Amino acid sequence: MSSTAVPEKVALTPPTTVRGNVRGYLERLRGGDLGAMPAVFGLVVLCLVFAVMRPVFLSATNFANLFTQGAAVTVIAMGLVFVLLLGEIDLSAGYTSGVCAAVLAVVLANYGLPWYVAVGAAMLTGVVIGTVLGTLVTKLGIPSFVVTLAAFLAFQGLLLVLVKEGTNISVRDQTIIAIENSYLPPALGWAFFAVCVLGYAAVQVVRARRRAGRGLAADPAAVIAFRVGLLVVLGGLAVYVLNLERSRNALIVSLKGVPIVVPIVVALLILWTFVLRRTAYGRHIYAVGGNAEAARRAGINVDRIKISAFVLSSGMASIGGVIAASQASSVDPNTGGSDVLLFAVGAAVIGGTSLFGGKGRMLDAVLGGAVVAVINNGMGLLGYSASVKYIVTGSVLLLAAGVDALSRKRAAASGLR
Template identity: 40%
Template sequence: MNQQKNATAPTQPGARLDRSDERVKHNDSIVDLAKAFIDRIRSGDLGMLPVAVGLIVISTVFSILNPVFLLPNNLVNLLFDCATVGIISLGIVCVLLLGEIDLSVGSMSGLSSAIIGVLWVNAGWPVGGAILVALIVGAAVGALYATLYSRLGMPSFVATLAGLLALLGLQLYILGPTGSINLPYASPLVRFGQILVMPAWVSHVLALLPGAVMVVVGMRTRERRKVANLSSQPIGALALKAGILTIALEFAAYYLNLGRGVPWMFGLLVVLVVVLNYALTRTRWGRSMFAVGGNREAARRSGINVRRIYMSAFMLCSTLATLGGILSASRLASSSQQAGTGDVNLNAIAAAVIGGTSLFGGRGSAYSALLGIIVIQAISNGLTLLNLSSSLRYMITGAVLAIAVIVDSLARRSRVSHGRA
């Protein structure tokens, strides 16, 4: 009996210490969270902080140079312009997560615009049928890229570069000698791309949803972590984050409603971003995407169907490029030979990278496309208001892209060195 007491006595203080440690874990203060946030930044996990700071700087500079920049109606026009290329950029995020690239998204969007014009206007098809055919063609092109990469080992850079030229030629062939097809101005598709905005009450209700979802998900996560004896976010910090987000979104809705209102087309972009973010963070497919992008061979050995992941990513990228081309046609009310050319490729890829998606694969977010395209369109809109040439827009966008890549490279190097330490 004495031996049993002596054996168990030393463990009792340790058990009390473990319980006190658990209480400390469950009662992390906001100060502790702030320290953890600073530690993540020092370790190279910058998240979306650089693009948020850049957007604030850009908005401040342009509003000082021309106060029209921050007027409600100008911001509404900016959001209309963000939607088309933003949806294309969302597909670019998928292939960049795998460490690959698709250089043909611009040509794919132009081809889809041509398909809509030819089938809907010239052939008299229902607009829904024309859109469906365009989306099927986009998915088929993505499947072809994935097959060339997975089965024949053709680099995605080469395959999609060849696709860029082929799709551009097909676009010109379909449009024929006229080179342009006007879409009916009174059609729902064109109205959606040019003038349709949300009622004020709808925008305010939708602005409440993200904060509410944050609270619900945060409380569930908090309970699960408590059961597992892990540190959990304080309720006060969760409420503070949700409150700040809700106030910011409600103010944005109020301010935009002082003008024309929140465009439905931009709302579609946000919905697609939320859906893709859920798929990337909450599903097996999303986890497999990050695993393959981080280390393809390790993912294959762990049982992931790598070929299927590549197939889904390239098909999704081309399909979203097709959808972006359809919305671009509705925005311009025409299908032309110029659709998808120019800086569409540049802006779509740059938006994903500027928003924080790594060129090296394995790291990124659906929200990076949203933030990145807002930055690019803010630059374009601000320079247009200042009556400056497009040459400056290209140079400034290129400089911002270079800075984003440099920040990503430095952050990646910092994470590697931090991990070794």
């Protein structure tokens, strides 16, 4: 009498272990997918070097300065990530931020309107600028380099018009000034930290369960615990240091707490990371950046995606302009000019966003912005001139672009692209 064997249930995907997770990461590195590793490595090395050469670099006061000094460039770099993901460029982002900052200052100073109306006017200006730039690139077929270079030149003149050929417009609205010059109460800073940690942990756990439920490889609990633990250690240390008293005379004025601009940058990071990684729009951005023709044949409206990317770039530049106006408590012809654009593009590329399109994350702008801020801050503490700062920053940018090009070649040779 024959018996029929009952087949055992076979897992669709082998269970992921910590060892398998590490092995997969090493394989991606060998294949050319370096991710954020170069930026993180460079940031750690720079911090160690400056800390050894100038111990005051690690002081609580200087640590807070790093956040406020790099905030505007980081926010502008976030917007540039959208354009760079498409393989395009926006050379006007710096002066776009200056024009939007001037609109903010004019609405506040000349018309006496509330801060939220001024911020809305500045952001609307950014949206209009992005729409015009994106339309010229997509509908007329003019290369983005030419369009945004023309805008770069034109916006310098527009900024001069808004500030009446060189007038310094003071920003006295306390809400605007508080963005870069005020701090959260220590208890609120810890509450913000706790919300971030709990939110990150919840996202990691939910993602792992959903993948496991669909029969896909999911990160093991140990890996999730490591990530959350790392965030707890680094974030907790940062909040602790920022909550230390930084004023030399606390009886007169107290300087402690997380700068208000930090939650703003974190909120933007979370928002745009969600958009890029969890929405159809984000997938379309990567698809168009990877192969525009294939995306078009797949039914994606490529022109609409490109226009929206320029709108987001200029919109984020407008927020960067508001932050810059808050930091200086004024707007002048140099707002958004000088090295703002160079540092913003450099921040995105140094962080890991590819100039060739199709590769990058919103976190890249934050990591790259941190690298740029550390270089400027550390070399300033060491007494180096602006010329040396430019040379070093340019060298780091060239190195990052070189790493990107080599990693793409390595990925192509290994069959990952």
